[in-house]
Amino acid sequence: MIQITRINHVSLLVADTQRALGFYHDTLGLAINTQRPELAFAGAWLDVGGNQQIHLLELASDGGVPRAAAHGGRDRHLAMEVDSLEAVMHALDEAGIDYTLSRSGRRALFCRDPDGNAVELIEA
Numbered sequence: 271m272i273q274i275t276r277i278n279h280v281s282l283l284v285a286d287t288q289r290a291l292g293f294y295h296d297t298l299g300l301a302i303n304t305q306r307p308e309l310a311f312a313g314a315w316l317d318v319g320g321n322q323q324i325h326l327l328e329l330a331s332d333g334g335v336p337r338a339a340a341h342g343g344r345d346r347h348l349a350m351e352v353d354s355l356e357a358v359m360h361a362l363d364e365a366g367i368d369y370t371l372s373r374s375g376r377r378a379l380f381c382r383d384p385d386g387n388a389v390e391l392i393e394a
Contacts, residue, residue: 279322291314
C-alpha cells in the first residue's frame with residue numbers, strides 16, 4: 271500500500287510572477303528558493319516550512335478557465351498552516367486583500383492570490 275507522508279510542493283499557474291510574489295513573498299512572507307533551475311518559462315519556487323514548496327508557473331491565461339467559486343473553501347485550493355490567524359488577517363487587511371473566514375468554525379480563512387487561486391490559511 272502506498273503511504274503519502276507529506277506534500278512536497280504545490281504548483282500554481284500565475285499570469286505574472288512578480289505580481290504573484292507580491293502576495294506570496296511580500297504579504298505572506300514566504301522565502302524565495304534560489305535553487306530553481308533554468309526553465310523555459312518564468313516562475314519562482316517558494317519555501318513553506320521545512321521541506322515543502324509552492325512552485326509558481328507563469329502561463330498567460332487563455333480565458334478558458336472555469337469561473338471560481340465565491341468562497342475558496344468550495345474551490346480547488348492550497349492550504350497552509352500558520353501560527354496566528356490574527357497576524358494573517360492584519361497582513362491581508364494592510365495589503366487590501368479580501369478574505370472570508372472558514373464556514374466550518376475552524377480558525378481558518380480563505381483568500382485568493384492575484385491570479386484567483388484559492389488559498390486557505392489555518393491556525394495550527
